[in-house]
Amino acid sequence: MNFRPMQYLQQIFFIIVLGIAIYFFIKKIKQIRRNIFLGKEEVINDNKQKRWKNMARVALGQSKMVVRPVAGILHIIVYVGFVLINIEVLEIVIDGIFGTHRALSFLGPVYDAAIGFFEILALLVLVACLVFLGRRFISKIPRFHNPEMKGWATKDALYILIMEVVLMAALLYMNAADQVLQSRGVEYFSSAGSFPVSHYLTGFFTNFESSTVVIFERVFWWFHILGILFFLNYVPYSKHLHIFLAFPNTWYSKLKPAGEFANMPEITNEVNLMMDPSKADPNMPPPEKFGVSDVTDLSWKNLLDAYTCTECGRCTSSCPANITGKKLSPRKIMMDTRARAEELGVAKDNNGADHHDGKSLHDYISQEELLACTTCNACVEACPVNINPMEIIFGLRQYQTLEKSAMPSEWAMMNSNIENNQAPWQFSPSDRANWTKEI
Amino acid sequence: MSEPIHVPTVAELTVKGEKPDVLFWVGCAGSFDERAQKITKAFVKILNNVGVKYAILGTEESCTGDPAKRAGNEFLFQMQAMANIATLNAYEITKIVTTCPHCFNTINNEYPSLGGKYEVIHHTQMLQELIDEGKLTFGADPFKGKKITYHDSCYLGRANGVYDAPRRILEALDAELVEMKRCRKNGLCCGAGGAQMFKEAETGNKEINVERADEALATGASIISANCPFCTTMMGDGVKNANKEDSVQVLDLAELVAQAKDL
Numbered sequence: 063m064n065f066r067p068m069q070y071l072q073q074i075f076f077i078i079v080l081g082i083a084i085y086f087f088i089k090k091i092k093q094i095r096r097n098i099f100l101g102k103e104e105v106i107n108d109n110k111q112k113r114w115k116n117m118a119r120v121a122l123g124q125s126k127m128v129v130r131p132v133a134g135i136l137h138i139i140v141y142v143g144f145v146l147i148n149i150e151v152l153e154i155v156i157d158g159i160f161g162t163h164r165a166l167s168f169l170g171p172v173y174d175a176a177i178g179f180f181e182i183l184a185l186l187v188l189v190a191c192l193v194f195l196g197r198r199f200i201s202k203i204p205r206f207h208n209p210e211m212k213g214w215a216t217k218d219a220l221y222i223l224i225m226e227v228v229l230m231a232a233l234l235y236m237n238a239a240d241q242v243l244q245s246r247g248v249e250y251f252s253s254a255g256s257f258p259v260s261h262y263l264t265g266f267f268t269n270f271e272s273s274t275v276v277i278f279e280r281v282f283w284w285f286h287i288l289g290i291l292f293f294l295n296y297v298p299y300s301k302h303l304h305i306f307l308a309f310p311n312t313w314y315s316k317l318k319p320a321g322e323f324a325n326m327p328e329i330t331n332e333v334n335l336m337m338d339p340s341k342a343d344p345n346m347p348p349p350e351k352f353g354v355s356d357v358t359d360l361s362w363k364n365l366l367d368a369y370t371c372t373e374c375g376r377c378t379s380s381c382p383a384n385i386t387g388k389k390l391s392p393r394k395i396m397m398d399t400r401a402r403a404e405e406l407g408v409a410k411d412n413n414g415a416d417h418h419d420g421k422s423l424h425d426y427i428s429q430e431e432l433l434a435c436t437t438c439n440a441c442v443e444a445c446p447v448n449i450n451p452m453e454i455i456f457g458l459r460q461y462q463t464l465e466k467s468a469m470p471s472e473w474a475m476m477n478s479n480i481e482n483n484q485a486p487w488q489f490s491p492s493d494r495a496n497w498t499k500e501i
Numbered sequence: 502m503s504e505p506i507h508v509p510t511v512a513e514l515t516v517k518g519e520k521p522d523v524l525f526w527v528g529c530a531g532s533f534d535e536r537a538q539k540i541t542k543a544f545v546k547i548l549n550n551v552g553v554k555y556a557i558l559g560t561e562e563s564c565t566g567d568p569a570k571r572a573g574n575e576f577l578f579q580m581q582a583m584a585n586i587a588t589l590n591a592y593e594i595t596k597i598v599t600t601c602p603h604c605f606n607t608i609n610n611e612y613p614s615l616g617g618k619y620e621v622i623h624h625t626q627m628l629q630e631l632i633d634e635g636k637l638t639f640g641a642d643p644f645k646g647k648k649i650t651y652h653d654s655c656y657l658g659r660a661n662g663v664y665d666a667p668r669r670i671l672e673a674l675d676a677e678l679v680e681m682k683r684c685r686k687n688g689l690c691c692g693a694g695g696a697q698m699f700k701e702a703e704t705g706n707k708e709i710n711v712e713r714a715d716e717a718l719a720t721g722a723s724i725i726s727a728n729c730p731f732c733t734t735m736m737g738d739g740v741k742n743a744n745k746e747d748s749v750q751v752l753d754l755a756e757l758v759a760q761a762k763d764l
Contacts, residue, residue: 321660463573
C-alpha cells in the first residue's frame with residue numbers, strides 16, 4: 063500500500079508555495095526599507111563595540127523586558143521558543159523540498175534530544191500565549207486599553223497570539239501522528255525523535271487506520287508550514303516586526319546621555335552669522351524649514367523606531383502626562399509615525415518617488431499632545447527595544463514653535479523674558495545677584 | 502551663622518588677578534525664585550564652610566537657554582548658549598558646579614558642540630566628593646533614624662545617570678532612606694521639565710506633581726529630599742495640596758547638609 067500519495071505533487075506544490083511566500087516577504091520588506099529611508103540621512107556608526115554590546119544585552123538578552131517580570135519571563139519563553147523551534151522549520155523545509163522524512167534525524171541522540179526539547183518549548187510557548195491572551199483580553203491592565211488600541215491594534219495582537227497557539231498545537235499533533243506511524247513501523251516513517259509532550263496526544267489517533275493517520279500527519283504538517291509562511295507574510299503588515307527590527311534598532315540606538323538634545327547645525331550657522339560671522343559658513347544655504355513637519359524631516363532612525371514598535375505600551379504606562387490623564391501617549395506617537403510613513407510610501411508608489419501628498423505628521427499628532435511632554439525620558443527608558451518617542455515629539459514641537467509660532471502665551475512670555483531679562487521670569491537682570499546681600 | 506558671607510564674583514577675582522577653582526552656576530531659579538534662593542544660600546554656606554575657592558558670575562550670568570530649547574525655540578537657546586559660552590571662555594572657566602540639574606544637563610551636554618567645554622558637576626556630586634574626601638563631616642547625626650525619601654529629578658537621573666551621589670549624602674547624614682516605588686531609572690517626573698514649569702498643564706485628571714507628591718507622602722517619610730529647584734517647588738505644592746505641609750518638609754540635599762552642619 064502506498065502511504066505517500068501524490069508525493070511528487072506535494073513536493074512541487076511545496077516549492078511553489080515557498081517561493082511565493084519568500085517573494086512577497088522580500089517585496090514587502092523592500093517597501094518597508096524604502097519607507098524607513100524616507101527619513102533624513104544620519105550617520106550612526108561610532109563606538110561599534112558599545113553598539114554590539116547594547117544589541118546583545120537589550121535585544122538578544124532581553125534585559126529591559128524583565129523590568130516587568132511577569133510579562134518579561136513569558137516573553138522570553140516565546141522568544142526562545144520562536145528562535146529554537148525555527149531550527150525545526152529548517153528541517154520541515156528540507157523535508158518539503160526533497161520529500162524526506164525528518165531529514166536531520168541522522169544526528170541520532172542529539173536529534174532526539176532536540177525534538178524532545180522543542181516539544182517542551184512548544185508547550186511552554188502555547189501556555190505563555192494563552193496567558194498573554196488572558197492578560198490582554200480578560201485582566202484589566204490599563205496599557206492594553208488606551209484609546210490608540212481601539213480597532214486594528216488590538217485585533218492585530220489577538221491574531222498574532224491565536225496564530226502562535228494554533229501553530230504550536232499543529233506542531234504537537236503532527237508529532238503525535240508521526241510517532242503513531244513510527245510505532246506501527248509504517249514504511250517511510252522511520253523511528254526518529256523523542257516526544258515527551260505529544261506522547262500524550264497519541265490517543266487521538268490510535269483507533270484510526272494507518273492510512274488515515276498518514277493523512278492526519280500530512281494535514282498537520284502542511285498546516286504548520288503554511289501557517290509559518292503565512293505568519294512570515296503577516297508580520298511586515300503587523301506590529302510584530304520587532305522580531306527582526308529589535309536587533310538593528312538597539313544597535314543604532316542613542317549612546318549619548320538621554321538628556322542631550324541635538325543642537326540644530328543650521329541654526330548654529332544662522333546664530334553665528336549674527337553674533338560672530340567669522341565662525342559662520344556664508345555658503346551654507348538657509349534651511350528650508352526648521353523642525354519636523356513630516357516623516358521626511360525625521361531621521362531614518364526615528365522611522366526605524368516606528369517600524370520596530372510592538373505597541374506594548376510600556377512607554378505610555380510610564381509617561382507622567384499619560385498617567386495623569388493627558389492626551390499624550392508615546393506609543394501613539396510611534397504608531398502615528400509609522401502610519402504616516404506607510405501613507406506617504408503608498409502615495410509615492412502610486413505617483414512616483416518625487417511625489418508628496420501634501421499631508422503631514424501634524425495631521426496625526428495634535429499640538430495638545432506635543433505640549434504635554436515634560437521631556438522626562440521615562441518613555442525612552444521604558445522601551446524594551448530602545449525606541450525614542452521623545453525625539454519625534456521634540457522635533458514636532460520645534461516645528462510648531464519655530465515655523466508656526468504656535469505656542470501657549472505663557473511660553474511666548476517666557477521666551478521674551480529670556481531674550482530681554484536673561485531669565486524666564488520678568489526680573490531685572492541687574493537684580494540677579496541680590497540674594498548675595500541676604501546671606 | 503552670624504557673620505555675613507561675601508559671595509565673590511569671577512570679575513572681582515579677575516581684578517585681583519585670581520581665578521576660582523570652580524564656578525558656581527546659580528541658575529535663574531536659584532537667583533530669583535524665593536524658594537530656590539534658600540537652596541543657593543545653603544550651598545554657598547557649605548562652600549564657604551569647607552573653604553572651596555569658588556565664585557559666581559553674578560549679573561553676568563544668563564539663562565542657559567534650557568527652557569527655550571525644550572519649548573522648541575532652538576534659536577533663542579543657541580543665542581543664550583553662545584553668549585554664555587563667550588562669557589565663560591573669556592574668564593577661562595574650566596570647572597562648573599550648579600544646583601540646577603537643567604543647567605547641569607545643558608552646559609554639560611549641549612554646550613560642548615557650540616564651543617563650551619567645561620567639567621560640569623551637579624552640587625550633589627560635589628557634596629558627595631567632599632564627604633568622601635573627609636572635607637565635609639557631620640557631628641551628632643542630626644538625621645539619625647529620620648525617615649527621608651528621595652525624589653530623582655529627570656535631568657540628573659535618567660538624563661545623566663546620576664542616582665548614587667545624592668543617596669550617598671543621605672547615607673552620610675545617617676538618615677533612613679525610604680524609596681518610593683518609582684525611583685532611580687523608573688522615577689516619576691515632578692511635572693516641571695520640558696518648560697512645563699512656565700505654562701499651565703494640558704487638561705487631564707490629575708496634576709503630575711500631585712501624583713508624585715502623593716507617592717512620596719505614602720512612604721511615611723517626614724522629609725522629601727530633592728536635587729532640583731523646580732522639583733522642590735513642584736513637590737512642595739503637591740504636599741500643600743495634600744494638606745501635609747506642617748508635618749512633611751521638601752528640602753534640597755544642600756539644605757539638609759547645611760542643616761546638619763548647623764550653618
